[in-house]
Amino acid sequence: MNTGKGLRLGDLQLRILRILWRHHEATVAEVMAKLGRASRLAYTTVATMLRKMEARGLVRHRVEGRTFIYQPLVGEAQVSRKLTDHLLERLFQGSLSGMVSHLLSTHEVTPDELAKLESLIEERKRAR
Amino acid sequence: MNTGKGLRLGDLQLRILRILWRHHEATVAEVMAKLGRASRLAYTTVATMLRKMEARGLVRHRVEGRTFIYQPLVGEAQVSRKLTDHLLERLFQGSLSGMVSHLLSTHEVTPDELAKLESLIEERKRAR
C-alpha cells in the first residue's frame, strides 16, 4: 500500500486530487480542463500523472468504452492530516501552539479571523 | 539565487539546517555526529548533501586547514515561513483559521496547550 511512507505529494498531484475530490470522478480530459487555462499542461502530461498516481495507490480508474474514469482513493482529510502532521513534526517538533504561534506571528490576521480562532478555542475548551 | 522557487527542502536538508542553526557552524564530521546514531549515514552522504545545499545557496563554507566549515545561509524563520506558507496555500487556500481549525480537530490538545493558544490570541487582539 502507499501509506507506508511519507505520502509525499507534489503540487500537481494535489491539484489533481482536489479536482477528483470535488467531482468524485473525472476523465483525463475533464481533469485537464479543470486544471486548465492557467497551467497549460499537455493532455499526456495529465494522463501520465494520473497513471503514476494510480501506481502509488492515490487514485484508481474504471473503464467506460475506451475512456478511463478516475476516482480518488485517498480522502481529503487523510491527506490534509498527513501533510500537516509532517510539517508539524518537521518544523515545530509536534508543538501545536508552536505552529499556531508561528502562523499568527507571520500573518496579518483580520479581527474577523481572530474572532473565528477565539471561538474555535472556546469550542474546544467546552468539548473536553 | 535560490529563493526563486519553492524552497523545497528535504527532510535530511532540514535536519542539517537545524544543526547549523543551533551551532552556527559545523564541519561535515560534526554534522554527521549530530545527525548520527539514529540515522547511520555515511560520511560522504553528509558531505555530498552539504555540497548540494551549497550549490542551492542554502549554506556556505569557509576553509580551515583542509576542513570545510559550513554555515547556514538561510534563517530558521525564513524557512519556517516558506514551508508553512506553502502548506497554508496548498491545503487551506491561505485560510489561517482553516488551518488552525484543522490542527485543533485532528489533535489532542492538553488544557495547557489550549491556555497557551488562548493567550496567543489574546495577545494578538491587544496588539492590533
Add this chain to the structure above:
DNA sequence: GCAGTAGTATTACCATGGTAATAGTATGTC
C-alpha cells in the same frame, strides 16, 4: 619515510515529480 587517518572531489545510482513526444488503437464521419 611510510601507513593510517581524515579530509575533499568525483562519479554513480535510484526514486519520484513533472513534462511531454511519439506511437498505437478504436471510433465516428463523410
Add this chain to the structure above:
DNA sequence: GACATACTATTACCATGGTAATACTACTGC
C-alpha cells in the same frame, strides 16, 4: 473505406533529494 479524432501505451528526459562508493590528497604518528 479513408481520415480525422480521441483515447491509451510506451518511452524519454530533466531536476532534485538521498545515499554512497571510489579516488585523490594531505597530515600525523611511529
